[in-house]
Amino acid sequence: MYKKQFPLLLAFLGGAIPIISFFITTPGDRLKVTTDTLQDWMLIIAGAALLLGVVNLFQINLRKISTRAKGWPNALWLLLSLVIAATFGLADAFGTSVFGIWGGDVAFQWIQDAAFKPLQATMFSLLAFYVASAAFRAFRVRNVEAGILLAAALIIMLGVNPYAVKVLPFLPDATNWIMNIPNAAAQRGIIIGAALGAASFSLRILLGIERSYLGLQKGE
Amino acid sequence: MRKHPFPEVSVAAVLLLLAPGYALAQASEEITWGLRMENFAALILFVVFSGVVMTFIRLARGGRDLYIRRIAGLNAVEEAIGRATELGKKVLYVPGIMSIDEVQTLASLAVLKHVAKHTAQYGTPLEVPNKDPLTYAAARETVKEAYLEAGRPDLFNEEVVNYVTYDQFAYTAAVSGKMVREKPAANFLVGSFYAESLLLAEAGQSTGAIQIAGTAEVAQLPFFVTTCDYTLIGEELYAASAYLSREPVMLGSIKGQDIVKFILLCWIVLGILIFTFIGNTAMRDWLLPH
Known part of the structure; x- marks a missing residue:
């Protein structure tokens, strides 16, 4: 009972309460408040799960270091970075200094500005190169469909280029037409299908038909 | 003794049972029983949708044979695992970057269970790196249960499903690194992907791996289509678990969903005709609540 039915009951309640509160008002709007409360508490559960994740991170990387597995210096560096950032972050949160020398707020901000943000920007910047290589592959004219794709892409790229627009003034209108008519129509088709798919999937979860996400199998 | 598939369930249950009490304390007494009229059109759609889907589930339970079109990306799942098995290399499963309150993540976990079961049967190494802690906890239990079902619980360890980081680009860097180093x-x-979709898919593409992607994020679909061998587009992702399990009841819900799609299509065409030739503003006002 505990293993099979209770998670399904929880999933049903967790899904049904927000749906009912979306359509119906109750005295004091209690259902809506319950929904908001459930969402707030989900954040608390996520916090607890984060701790679980950090424990897993330590387990895996400590094992790598102790067995001198391939790439163990990276694991060591990862754990060191984690401990240093967490120490300064916690010092910042509690408004204290670390070893009585560095103020937590200054040190944590320095880690953010000098290490974290540049690393994030580096990863994000790679997108430019990856877009170019993906576009090169996509625009190779191998059949009629790829040819149409290439023509549409050329019009759109030239349509936002001021020099090309000066020579061919019809390009912005052509770009808008492609984006707002065929492109929007295709996107809406996908969005409507996906929305119905999500609704159908959610209904399967509410009814307890879909249970593989809980690790349960058919008939359990 | 087998452990409960959701150890966090007890905490969640206590919180859920406490929620109504907390809500009562916070509630305003000014609102009474009634319908939210601004959501009335959605309520009608909800009733029609649920009715049609449940009818088809009932028909499927009754033994009616339901045809579902072939989905190439899902047929390729076993081919991809088979190839990894032959090469003696691992299978990498990325369940997106969102939490389990996102339906795409739940759909991804359902596919993960199928993939994990097959990798366990073939003895192929599997790795599931996670960004969201709740998704990590759920994925761990899903994979553990799949290994148990396949009769290979011995293959499961803490490294199969692992937690990486909560930061989007740090996660991307870690997973891309795994793709390049471990091939x-x-x-x-x-699952649900955003700016990292192309970074991950291109990194995987450069290693020559067979790639199967699936998302309902429209903006990310072109990136997956250009870089992956197979892409599950939108609704195909949600249909995946039903398609892979081949359970008639689940397939019934897919069929019902298709019927509602057809009804909506007719509704859209009817709306276009009315607006074009009659210009019925009353209908427009009813359909678009203020």
Whole structure:
């Protein structure tokens, strides 16, 4: 009972309460408040799960270091970075200094500005190169469909280029037409299908038909 | 003794049971029983949709044979795992970057269970790196249960499903690094993705791995289509678990969903005709609540 039915009951309640509160008002709007409360508490559960994740991170990387597995210096560096950032972050949160020398707020901000943000920007910047290589592959004219794709892409790229627009003034209108008519129509088709798919999937979860996400199998 | 599939369930249950009490304390007494009229059109759609889907589930339970079109990306799942098995390399499964309150993540976990069961049967190494802690906890239990079902619980360890980081680009860097260093033979990118979609898919593409992607994020679909061998587009992702399990009841819900799609299509065409030739503003006002 505990293993099979209770998670399904929880999933049903967790899904049904927000749906009912979306359509119906109750005295004091209690259902809506319950929904908001459930969402707030989900954040608390996520916090607890984060701790679980950090424990897993330590387990895996400590094992790598102790067995001198391939790439163990990276694991060591990862754990060191984690401990240093967490120490300064916690010092910042509690408004204290670390070893009585560095103020937590200054040190944590320095880690953010000098290490974290540049690393994030580096990863994000790679997108430019990856877009170019993906576009090169996509625009190779191998059949009629790829040819149409290439023509549409050329019009759109030239349509936002001021020099090309000066020579061919019809390009912005052509770009808008492609984006707002065929492109929007295709996107809406996908969005409507996906929305119905999500609704159908959610209904399967509410009814307890879909249970593989809980690790349960058919008939359990 | 087998452990409960959701150890966090007890905490969640206590919180859920406490919620109504907390809500009562916070509630305003000014609102009474009634319908939210601004959501009335959605309520009608909800009733019609649920009715049709449940009818088809009932028909499927009754033994009616339901035809579902072939989905190439899902047929390729076993091919991808088979290839990894032959090459003796691992299968990498990325369940997206969102939490389990996102339906795409739940759909991804359902596909993960199928993939994990097959990798366990073939003895192929599997790795599931996670960004969201709740998704990590759920994925761990899903995979553990799949290994148990396949009769290979011995293959499961803490490294199969692992937690990486909560930061989007740090996660992307870690997973891309795994792809380049360890060269998995098959990459599954199934779930909710944003700016990292192309970074991950291109990194995987450069290693020559067979790649199967699936998402309902329209903006990310072109990236997956250009870089992956197979892409589950939108609704195909949600249909995946039903398609893979081949359970008639689940297939019934897919069929019902298709019927509602047809009804909506007729409704849209009817609306276009009315607006074009009659210009009925009353109908427009009713359909678009203020």
